[in-house]
Amino acid sequence: xxxxxxxxxxxxxxxxxxxxxxxxxxxxxxxxxxxxxxxxxxxxxxxxxxxxxxxxxxxxxxxxxxxxxxxxxxxxxxxxxxxxxxxxxxxxxxxxxxxxxxxxxxxxxxxxxxxxxx
Amino acid sequence: xxxxxxxxxxxxxxxxxxxxxxxxxxxxxxxxxxxxxxxxxxxxxxxxxxxxxxxxxxxxxxxxxxxxxxxxxxxxxxxxxxxxxxxxxxxxxxxxxxxxxxxxxx
Numbered sequence: 001x002x003x004x005x006x007x008x009x010x011x012x013x014x015x016x017x018x019x020x021x022x023x024x025x026x027x028x029x030x031x032x033x034x035x036x037x038x039x040x041x042x043x044x045x046x047x048x049x050x051x052x053x054x055x056x057x058x059x060x061x062x063x064x065x066x067x068x069x070x071x072x073x074x075x076x077x078x079x080x081x082x083x084x085x086x087x088x089x090x091x092x093x094x095x096x097x098x099x100x101x102x103x104x105x106x107x108x109x110x111x112x113x114x115x116x117x118x
Numbered sequence: 119x120x121x122x123x124x125x126x127x128x129x130x131x132x133x134x135x136x137x138x139x140x141x142x143x144x145x146x147x148x149x150x151x152x153x154x155x156x157x158x159x160x161x162x163x164x165x166x167x168x169x170x171x172x173x174x175x176x177x178x179x180x181x182x183x184x185x186x187x188x189x190x191x192x193x194x195x196x197x198x199x200x201x202x203x204x205x206x207x208x209x210x211x212x213x214x215x216x217x218x219x220x221x222x223x224x
Contacts, residue, residue, distance in 0.1 A: 046215060049211070058212050108160040
């Protein structure tokens, strides 16, 4: 199982980024998937969750209306579109896999760093 | 929204037992997982559904959850166990993390 995030970088407040997470070693379409972020000194914070077929998405209140989680199962890729970025969105963003049968997060990527600054 | 609370830090001597708690309203009615994170590495799940160990996780790790408190216990603590530990609960269909506990092995 491997999850590899990319797409992070430096962006100005109000800007946009799209993060990607390429999955390998398993069938992405069989798993609910998550984005989680880590802010140094503040810990992990859940961002979003998406159903296996992409028909259901859930968001943390802090990102609702600004972030969109999506997936391309044919290409084994998970996405996070981030709009109207704020300074406090700066974090290391992880994608994470949910167990195929039981509801627990069983695998994580290495993360991609997003810095929002002027 | 639902919240879970952890102590910011726990210290333990090598070979001793470390206990990390996670508190939340009626937390015992929810499933809790624990994730270990070492700086620069990917997080690793060390416990799920309160007391189940994922494949490959040492038997030194155990968990419980009752009432308002979930507990991760590490017996025979080693230097390699030094890390940040996060409890994670489910709030309806969304996920909640605790603030994390830094485990120091002195």
